Amino acid sequence: MSSPRLSVENLSVEFSTDGAWHPAVRQVSYQLDAGQVLAVVGESGSGKTVTALSLLGLLPATARVTGRALLDGTDLLGLDAAELRAVRGNRVGMVFQEPMSALNPVFTIGDQLVEAIRVHRDSSRAQARQRALDLLRLVDLPDPEQRLRAYPHELSGGQLQRVVIAMAMANEPAVLIADEPTTALDVTVQAEILALLRDLRDRLGVAILLITHDMGVVADIADHVVVMRDGRVVEQGPVAAIFTEAHQDYTKQLLGSVVSLTASATAQPVPEPDPGAEIVARDGHVAVAAHPAHRSIPDSAAVNPALLLDNLSVSYGGRFRSLVVRAVDRVSLHVEPGEVLGLVGESGSGKSTIAAAVTGLVTPSGGQVQVAGVDITRLGRRAARTARGRIGVVFQDPASALNPRATIASSVAEPLRLHRVLAGAALERRVDELLDAVHLSTSLRNRFPHELSGGQRQRVCIARAVALNPDLLIADEPTSALDVSVQAKILDLFADLQRELSFACLFISHDLAVIQQVADRVAVMHRGHLVEQGPTRAVLTAPLHPYTRRLLAAAPVADLAEQRRRRQAWQELNAAGHRG
Amino acid sequence: MRALRFVGIRLVGMLVVLLIVVFCTYVVFYLVPTDPAQQSCGRPCTPQNLAIAREFMGFDVPWWQQFLTFLGGIVAGRTFGSGATAIHCPAPCFGYSFQQNATVLDLIGERIPVTFSLALGAALLWLVIGVATGVLAALRRGRPLDRALMVASVAGVSAPTYLVGLLGILVFGFTLDMVPVNGYVPLTESPVDWAWHLVLPWLVLAFVHAATYLRLTRSQMLDALGEDYIRTARAKGLRESTVVGKHALRNALLPVVTLFGIELGSLLGGVVITERVFGMPGLGGLLIDAVHQHDLPLLLGCTLFSAFIVVLANVVVDLCYGVLDPRARLT
Numbered sequence: 046m047s048s049p050r051l052s053v054e055n056l057s058v059e060f061s062t063d064g065a066w067h068p069a070v071r072q073v074s075y076q077l078d079a080g081q082v083l084a085v086v087g088e089s090g091s092g093k094t095v096t097a098l099s100l101l102g103l104l105p106a107t108a109r110v111t112g113r114a115l116l117d118g119t120d121l122l123g124l125d126a127a128e129l130r131a132v133r134g135n136r137v138g139m140v141f142q143e144p145m146s147a148l149n150p151v152f153t154i155g156d157q158l159v160e161a162i163r164v165h166r167d168s169s170r171a172q173a174r175q176r177a178l179d180l181l182r183l184v185d186l187p188d189p190e191q192r193l194r195a196y197p198h199e200l201s202g203g204q205l206q207r208v209v210i211a212m213a214m215a216n217e218p219a220v221l222i223a224d225e226p227t228t229a230l231d232v233t234v235q236a237e238i239l240a241l242l243r244d245l246r247d248r249l250g251v252a253i254l255l256i257t258h259d260m261g262v263v264a265d266i267a268d269h270v271v272v273m274r275d276g277r278v279v280e281q282g283p284v285a286a287i288f289t290e291a292h293q294d295y296t297k298q299l300l301g302s303v304v305s306l307t308a309s310a311t312a313q314p315v316p317e318p319d320p321g322a323e324i325v326a327r328d329g330h331v332a333v334a335a336h337p338a339h340r341s342i343p344d345s346a347a348v349n350p351a352l353l354l355d356n357l358s359v360s361y362g363g364r365f366r367s368l369v370v371r372a373v374d375r376v377s378l379h380v381e382p383g384e385v386l387g388l389v390g391e392s393g394s395g396k397s398t399i400a401a402a403v404t405g406l407v408t409p410s411g412g413q414v415q416v417a418g419v420d421i422t423r424l425g426r427r428a429a430r431t432a433r434g435r436i437g438v439v440f441q442d443p444a445s446a447l448n449p450r451a452t453i454a455s456s457v458a459e460p461l462r463l464h465r466v467l468a469g470a471a472l473e474r475r476v477d478e479l480l481d482a483v484h485l486s487t488s489l490r491n492r493f494p495h496e497l498s499g500g501q502r503q504r505v506c507i508a509r510a511v512a513l514n515p516d517l518l519i520a521d522e523p524t525s526a527l528d529v530s531v532q533a534k535i536l537d538l539f540a541d542l543q544r545e546l547s548f549a550c551l552f553i554s555h556d557l558a559v560i561q562q563v564a565d566r567v568a569v570m571h572r573g574h575l576v577e578q579g580p581t582r583a584v585l586t587a588p589l590h591p592y593t594r595r596l597l598a599a600a601p602v603a604d605l606a607e608q609r610r611r612r613q614a615w616q617e618l619n620a621a622g623h624r625g
Numbered sequence: 626m627r628a629l630r631f632v633g634i635r636l637v638g639m640l641v642v643l644l645i646v647v648f649c650t651y652v653v654f655y656l657v658p659t660d661p662a663q664q665s666c667g668r669p670c671t672p673q674n675l676a677i678a679r680e681f682m683g684f685d686v687p688w689w690q691q692f693l694t695f696l697g698g699i700v701a702g703r704t705f706g707s708g709a710t711a712i713h714c715p716a717p718c719f720g721y722s723f724q725q726n727a728t729v730l731d732l733i734g735e736r737i738p739v740t741f742s743l744a745l746g747a748a749l750l751w752l753v754i755g756v757a758t759g760v761l762a763a764l765r766r767g768r769p770l771d772r773a774l775m776v777a778s779v780a781g782v783s784a785p786t787y788l789v790g791l792l793g794i795l796v797f798g799f800t801l802d803m804v805p806v807n808g809y810v811p812l813t814e815s816p817v818d819w820a821w822h823l824v825l826p827w828l829v830l831a832f833v834h835a836a837t838y839l840r841l842t843r844s845q846m847l848d849a850l851g852e853d854y855i856r857t858a859r860a861k862g863l864r865e866s867t868v869v870g871k872h873a874l875r876n877a878l879l880p881v882v883t884l885f886g887i888e889l890g891s892l893l894g895g896v897v898i899t900e901r902v903f904g905m906p907g908l909g910g911l912l913i914d915a916v917h918q919h920d921l922p923l924l925l926g927c928t929l930f931s932a933f934i935v936v937l938a939n940v941v942v943d944l945c946y947g948v949l950d951p952r953a954r955l956t
Contacts, residue, residue: 103859126865133862141860146853151875151950161861196951212861 048118049076050252051100051220056112056122058092058099058276066109069095070276073112077220077269080250082242084257084267084284086299088528089499092276093256097222101137102129117219135165138213142225144205148197154208155193161215180211184241202392203234210241217249224256231391231555236599236615239266258529260300261601264288264608272296288605298530300603325589330579332589341575344377350415351517351549352380352403357412359398372398374573375412380517383547387564387581389557389596394570396553400521403551404438405429417516434464437510437548441522443502447494453480453505454490460512479508482545483538500531504538511546518543518550524559536562557600561585569593594618635943639936646932648692650925655688659919681706682723695720695925719929720922722915729926732911739809740907743899744892746823747830752885754831755838760874762839763846774839781836790829790902797825807904826903830896834888838881845877852876879950883942890938894931 058070070092077083085093099110100121114121116136124132133139141147148157158177159170168176174193181189184207197205206226213221223242227235243266246253257263263270263284271281272295280293291297324342325332331342347353359373373395380386390396401407403414405421413420421432437460440446447456457476461467467475477487483504494502503523510518523539524532540563543550554560560567560581567584569577569592577590588594598615602608662679663670679685682705683694694703702716714721720729762771798806804825810818849855850873858872859865897909908927915924947954 101860103856130862130864133860135862139857139860141853141857143853147857149854149858149872149876150952151879152872153951160863164862198952209857212857 051077052115054113081268082253083269084255084263087273091273135216138218140223184211222254233599260603265601330583332577336591338574347379350379353415355413360410380549385550387560387567388553390570395573435516437515437518439520439523442526483508719926722923736908747827751831751835755835759839759842762843778836778839809905849873849877886942890935893934
């Protein structure tokens with residue numbers, strides 16, 4: 046057996062704050078072989094990213110790193126600044142989480158790639174440009190010649206991540222460090238990027254150090270797994286062993302708390318639609334036949350809906366009479382009282398625009414939004430305010446949804462005060478009740494948001510949203526900013542509250558597993574159109590629309606055998622798509 | 626094509642703004658209860674003489690008619706009076722100062738070199754000093770150098786120009802007797818004397834303005850250095866000087882360019898206080914004299930010229946911004 050590519054031995058990192066040293070990573074050791082993917086898994090604050098950054102000396106000056114990190118026998122931690130620069134981007138390439146901000150906005154893709162090549166290679170501009178073209182072809186970016194002249198803002202997130210990967214591969218590195226490379230991307234794009242990483246590993250034999258919090262991604266791509274918690278390695282081993290016989294409670298907990306799709310998405314055969322039919326339907330489950338869709342499906346019959354969207358359209362216009370974008374195109378749907386409707390789609394599909402139209406943040410360009418039978422788009426200012434009191438909203442990022450200078454109690458009390466429902470002692474009692482309802486101690490009343498954890502903050506947001514006993518709750522990706530173990534608890538809380546208060550809910554998420562757990566019915570958005578709608582079980586087990594099938598196949602699940610099967614299905618769907 | 630259209634739209638907008646400026650100046654001066662003709666009607670100023678002067682100068686018609694005549698003069702030129710005493714003002718005629726017996730355009734033209742020498746030199750100086758110290762402060766954040774620069778910049782931001790100017794004259798002019806403190810020598814006459822006479826005003830103006838640039842560059846630089854693309858640049862293996870000087874600075878300078886363009890524009894329209902302090906015959910002085918002497922045509926000309934330069938600077942800044950920041954380009 047040959048010696049490992051990268052060997053991290055007893056690596057510790059401490060940060061200095063106000064003269065004291067605080068450990069962030071303690072005695073971490075792991076090894077990475079050529080042509081292998083090592084996944085470092087853990088929740089936020091576990092030290093997985095800090096460890097990786099310390100290898101290349103990319104930590105701020107307040108950090109102190111001890112231990113050894115041998116790259117082909119050379120200790121990276123013993124290198125001086127110039128030697129370290131010769132390793133960065135050369136022997137070790139790095140890919141980051143946010144492709145949108147990882148590239149400099151004022152330079153072209155070509156300039157940035159050429160720079161990455163020429164800093165380590167003695168080549169002319171023309172040669173470097175040729176190499177940059179080859180790299181873009183390597184990462185399967187369409188129209189590479191044109192992309193070289195493009196600026197980062199002209200590319201999508203998935204395309205940018207391909208560029209960042211191309212840049213990291215520019216000098217044929219021995220090791221590629223990928224820090225949450227797909228977290229900021231849509232599931233279908235994630236599946237493509239993971240396929241690319243797998244391909245690079247197999248073709249070029251590069252060793253990949255993959256940092257992730259997503260056990261589904263681990264199941265999809267990893268060969269070995271290192272589980273980290275509070276700066277320590279709690280368990281490591283081959284991926285099969287971790288998934289089937291994890292020894293540590295924490296690992297089991299991590300695997301157990303993953304909200305995961307249980308249904309086998311592609312198992313059921315799909316009926317061939319009648320040629321010429323625009324709509325496919327099967328027992329209350331409706332979809333558009335065409336892909337990509339040019340229309341939305343009609344709404345199913347509503348009895349006494351809490352929310353009714355009737356032919357809702359929202360357009361965003363440009364200046365100088367440039368193209369008008371129809372973010373939402375004639376969408377009709379309804380939510381019955383006490384029902385949870387899951388609204389699914391990728392970024393840009395229009396799902397958040399629907400939430401904005403319902404809450405009055407954007408003005409629809411056509412159609413109606415009825416809350417409890419009243420069209421809120423045609424109300425006067427005062428009446429609209431009253432109507433909005435019947436809608437509660439929970440946003441994605443609890444850290445920015447709470448006023449940092451307001452106490453927890455005053456944040457929760459705010460809607461009650463704004464709508465002049467309660468005052469004085471009665472208001473205080475109600476706040477206590479609400480905190481109790483979301484399982485927060487009333488001793489947190491006078492704390493500020495920064496003193497709370499992410500999960501606690503989201504509980505506060507939920508308490509605030511249900512303070513007025515709303516008829517309708519809009520939840521816009523309420524769990525996607527949270528760690529997996531926290532996510533599961535928040536979803537449990539949400540289900541309890543929903544049963545207790547029986548509000549109607551429009552639950553928006555890109556995560557099918559979350560939707561499966563909370564929603565009674567599912568509606569799928571694709572490029573402004575509602576393409577499919579039906580009971581959750583029916584949509585997730587027997588999707589009718591091709592886009593829903595893609596979405597289901599792309600979502601990774603934290604189960605090795607199941608994920609292998611799904612990957613197969615995904616590749617077949619893609620191959621079929623390329624042929625068609 | 627789109628860029629041309631953009632420039633076209635901006636130029637039309639610029640004309641509209643200038644029209645509004647002329648219009649407002651006319652209205653304001655029509656409302657002021659002084660008679661410009663009084664200043665040049667001679668002694669004794671009999672009602673007949675006054676009426677003649679008024680007619681000669683074109684003040685005998687309603688203000689809106691004067692306004693239209695003025696606009697016509699820009700295109701076709703104007704002739705005041707008739708016969709042997711007639712004064713011709715060739716197109717483009719921006720008015721005629723009867724008190725100084727010269728066309729407004731000539732008067733402004735004479736003063737332009739002074740103001741431009743002063744403003745451009747000072748602007749270059751403060752831009753270089755402000756940006757350099759700003760970058761330095763950002764890189765040494767929280768260290769003694771950063772603190773010292775920040776304290777100095779507070780002094781620069783808060784000290785009035787005339788105070789700094791007078792202190793400069795006192796210290797470098799009289800006490801140390803290093804530089805001249807008064808007057809202007811044309812560049813064509815003696816480049817050395819030209820620069821020598823401008824050194825102190827340049828430094829004074831630069832000190833006052835550089836402070837703003839230091840603070841702006843510092844905060845922008847700190848923001849930029851915290852961005853993800855800086856980490857990417859470091860992870861590529863670039864030298865720290867390239868990371869800072871190319872990747873961070875280019876982004877940090879975007880708002881600096883905007884501020885610079887607008888400030889330079891307003892300075893070129895007349896560096897009023899500095900010109901006065903250092904006794905330089907520039908546009909600012911011309912404007913003040915025009916106000917004192919109720920010289921409406923000259924005042925209108927100066928105002929229009931300042932407005933023109935400021936609006937032009939804004940257009941240039943917008944165009945430059947498109948070059949510097951691809952996201953701001955019209956696609």
